[in-house]
Amino acid sequence: MENSEKNVCRYRGHVSREDRERQNRHKAAVFWFTGLSGAGKSTIAHGVEKLLFDLGVKCVVFDGDNLRHGLCGDLGFSDEDRAENVRRIAEVAKLFVENSIVCLCAFISPSESVRARVKEIVGEYDFYEIYVKCPVGVCEERDTKGYYKKARAGIIKNYTGISAPYEEPRFPALKVETAGIEVNDSVLDVFSFIMSKVKRT
Template sequence: MTEKKKADNITWHESKVNKNDRRKLNKHTSAVLWFTGLSGSGKSTLAVEVERKLNERGIHTYILDGDNIRHGLNKDLGFSPEDRSENIRRIGEVTKLFVDAGIMTLTAFISPYHEERQQVRELLNDLEFIEIYVKCSLEAAEIRDPKGLYKKARNGEIKNFTGIDAPYEAPKHPELIVETDQLSLEDSVKQVIEFLERKGYIYL
């Protein structure tokens, strides 16, 4: 494969409005809530409901969902290890921009590899990356199988499927673990909101 040539003669232009200015305007801080877990664990469902709760409290938010992003920004990527890595690299750069814009950003990606999640963490300042492990057993995820993907993977119709023929590296030290195969959606959302309150990301 021919290596892509990096752009030359580029210069970073500083804005006269910075991240703290935008946060003051929004009247809240900004960070990334990085929901990671197996397909079918409930990442997107949880992110959507958490966003709704935050919106009700006047917090500026945006969700970056794995499937949605693959309809646009990352539609040229497949599911090989290399493409998965590039998928997360791009999302990491996008989340950095959203945090700089002063927005509470929620991402719902399987993001199966520890190294890639760590690289995103290192793009951001301390306390701006909140890794939320949406913990769900493979058995429970397969029973749910909302998109029918596990069945296709078991039948050999889908290759490199996380949990079947591709690995998932569970977070070692996430900021929060939400066991969606043990908790109701309501209690899962409550756990996330209470964490954000307790850590001072949002106020009572």
């Protein structure tokens, strides 16, 4: 149904995104971390957030693990539910970006089509895909949440990398490999990339 048929229309406020970006002294964008469970998305996103915060950059982390309790608490892990999970986050991130907040989104988001949908919702200009790359064997060894063990035992079904596919991004804006790399080095790599995109020129 078209919005005009639903009788919903937008109210335009007096403060533009540009006004907010000028006041914040930085631009906003969505940095979308994708990669296997245990690859390092949360670790890097939160590490970068702290560095950005300390510099006065307005930022927020949306982490798959946290949002499944509330906003997406009704969703499971079927293909449809994963797509809906990511769609909601993309819409929320878009709202934040329009309010000049840098968004760091950490979601496995295993399929090309789901990530393409995020890009479409957020808008190509504001969207940067960061591929946190790590071999599944290393992620499994880390097994930070014990989920790989459960997936191997068949207790968790449809587990990305074990019993469900992960499609590597073909053209990520940034790729960071985390196997055998110090956390701090990965955080600094991503931090520099993000700063280069959000600093005002």
